[in-house]
Amino acid sequence: MVRVLFVAFVALVTVGCATNPATGKRQFNLMSEAQEISAGQEADAQVKKEMGLYNDPNLQEYISSIGLKLAQLSERPNLPWHYSVVDVPAVNAFALPGGYIYITRGILPFLNDEAQLAGVLGHETGHVTARHAAQQYTRAVGGTVGLVALGIFVPGARPFGQLAEQGLGVLFLKYGRGDELQADQLGARYVARGNWDPAGVPDMLTTLGRLDEASGQRRGVPNWLETHPEPLARVKEIQPAVQQLSAGRTDLVRNHDAMLRAVDGIIYGDNPDQGVVRGASFIHPPLRFRIDFPNGWDIQNSPEQVIAKASGADVYMLLEQVQMPRGNGVENIARAQMENAGFRILSGSRDRVNGLDAYVGLYQGSLEGLGNVRMRAAHIVHNGNIYLVAGFAAPNIFDPLDSAMLMSIRSFKPLTADEAAAVRPNRIDIYVVREGDSWQSIAERSGGVIKPATLAVMNGAEPNSQPMVGSRIKIVVGG
Numbered sequence: 001m002v003r004v005l006f007v008a009f010v011a012l013v014t015v016g017c018a019t020n021p022a023t024g025k026r027q028f029n030l031m032s033e034a035q036e037i038s039a040g041q042e043a044d045a046q047v048k049k050e051m052g053l054y055n056d057p058n059l060q061e062y063i064s065s066i067g068l069k070l071a072q073l074s075e076r077p078n079l080p081w082h083y084s085v086v087d088v089p090a091v092n093a094f095a096l097p098g099g100y101i102y103i104t105r106g107i108l109p110f111l112n113d114e115a116q117l118a119g120v121l122g123h124e125t126g127h128v129t130a131r132h133a134a135q136q137y138t139r140a141v142g143g144t145v146g147l148v149a150l151g152i153f154v155p156g157a158r159p160f161g162q163l164a165e166q167g168l169g170v171l172f173l174k175y176g177r178g179d180e181l182q183a184d185q186l187g188a189r190y191v192a193r194g195n196w197d198p199a200g201v202p203d204m205l206t207t208l209g210r211l212d213e214a215s216g217q218r219r220g221v222p223n224w225l226e227t228h229p230e231p232l233a234r235v236k237e238i239q240p241a242v243q244q245l246s247a248g249r250t251d252l253v254r255n256h257d258a259m260l261r262a263v264d265g266i267i268y269g270d271n272p273d274q275g276v277v278r279g280a281s282f283i284h285p286p287l288r289f290r291i292d293f294p295n296g297w298d299i300q301n302s303p304e305q306v307i308a309k310a311s312g313a314d315v316y317m318l319l320e321q322v323q324m325p326r327g328n329g330v331e332n333i334a335r336a337q338m339e340n341a342g343f344r345i346l347s348g349s350r351d352r353v354n355g356l357d358a359y360v361g362l363y364q365g366s367l368e369g370l371g372n373v374r375m376r377a378a379h380i381v382h383n384g385n386i387y388l389v390a391g392f393a394a395p396n397i398f399d400p401l402d403s404a405m406l407m408s409i410r411s412f413k414p415l416t417a418d419e420a421a422a423v424r425p426n427r428i429d430i431y432v433v434r435e436g437d438s439w440q441s442i443a444e445r446s447g448g449v450i451k452p453a454t455l456a457v458m459n460g461a462e463p464n465s466q467p468m469v470g471s472r473i474k475i476v477v478g479g
């Protein structure tokens with residue numbers, strides 16, 4: 001969770017017909033190249049603001065150098081190409097029109113060599129050169145669905161608005177199967193031109209296909225499988241092109257060690273700078289607080305808010321920072337915000353939560369996607385910020401849940417400097433496999449922060465295989 005304001009942007013589009021630079025085919029385009037670039041620029045600012053770039057200049061430089069090499073070998077070398085690692089734990093990569101390519105921090109440990117990394121970057125580059133990104137964007141912004149998906153967020157007016165819609169949804173529209181196959185083909189072409197083994201494309205598809213849909217998934221940024229369907233079917237389709245591209249080539253490289261060096265030490269999972277989930281607790285070291293959600297609930301941390309959900313029921317708790325609070329004193333601010341969100345107060349009083357000034361109320365209102373809800377909400381003042389902690393459910397099931405929600409609210413408490421400093425991220429480390437090791441034993445040695453199957457997939461292996469003695473592999477070490 002970080003303080004975020006969404007920026008509204010409007011893209012002007014005109015209609016035209018142009019030759020697709022990557023495919024050579026005439027194509028109906030709603031965007032000129034200049035428009036494509038300016039749309040990309042604007043959305044790039046939004047991506048950086050909401051996801052943030054991963055703070056590791058060497059890694060950024062490494063990714064950028066590989067990406068730019070591919071771009072120079074593409075059909076559109078003169079676009080203002082940018083390749084960046086966003087500070088997101090989800091496993092994904094995406095492209096904006098105009099040559100803005102992003103790869104998540106979360107996908108990097110799963111790419112086992114430089115050829116696979118080039119495969120992902122080449123694939124995304126292909127979406128831009130073939131103008132898929134521009135077309136998707138045009139479709140989204142040109143249609144009413146896209147405007148809703150953009151979710152122009154007016155701070156204060158829609159305090160819970162992001163529950164149902166993600167503001168960045170427009171970036172993650174699914175490409176069609178044809179577009180995916182074409183991006184795979186173009187990616188393999190650029191990878192081979194850059195002297196990497198084009199088998200990096202099917203290899204990365206195999207690895208990402210092995211990843212469980214749920215793993216690496218975080219609210220806000222979907223995972224690769226949601227935005228790039230059918231990876232395993234695509235492995236077969238790309239094989240003939242890979243064989244053709246590598247025929248007679250003896251200069252193709254994989255660069256396994258370079259990739260290991262690049263990811264050694266990077267953060268795996270939550271970054272404490274954005275708050276971390278540990279068991280049933282959410283801890284935010286920079287903002288200096290922690291809160292315990294009810295046991296067994298699923299907790300999702302995103303830039304705007306933290307959402308906890310009871311399993312199998314439409315019962316939620318949410319935590320967010322109140323943006324631009326209006327009024328004087330916590331009671332007025334609380335009442336104004338809730339009223340503004342269309343909520344009616346049933347009861348409420350000033351209170352103290354672990355020594356912090358607060359206003360705790362019971363409200364009635366409705367939320368997109370849920371309908372009528374009753375909400376137990378606390379507005380808590382801490383370090384000059386006001387936090388909203390709220391539990392809600394349909395009125396007919398709410399009452400028995402109220403005490404658990406109140407208990408969560410009452411667990412909100414400040415962190416000391418020492419407590420904040422003690423929260424460390426999990427990181428990738430390199431390990432040499434010894435006699436008698438199994439994926440299971442290595443995962444256990446890592447303190448259980450990663451499942452044996454995920455560890456195997458991360459190292460390009462089948463979950464039920466044995467790690468090769470003497471090989472250098474990636475492991476995750478607990479913070």
Ligand SMILES: [Zn+2]
Binds near residue numbers: 123127179228
């Ligand atoms: Zn794709």
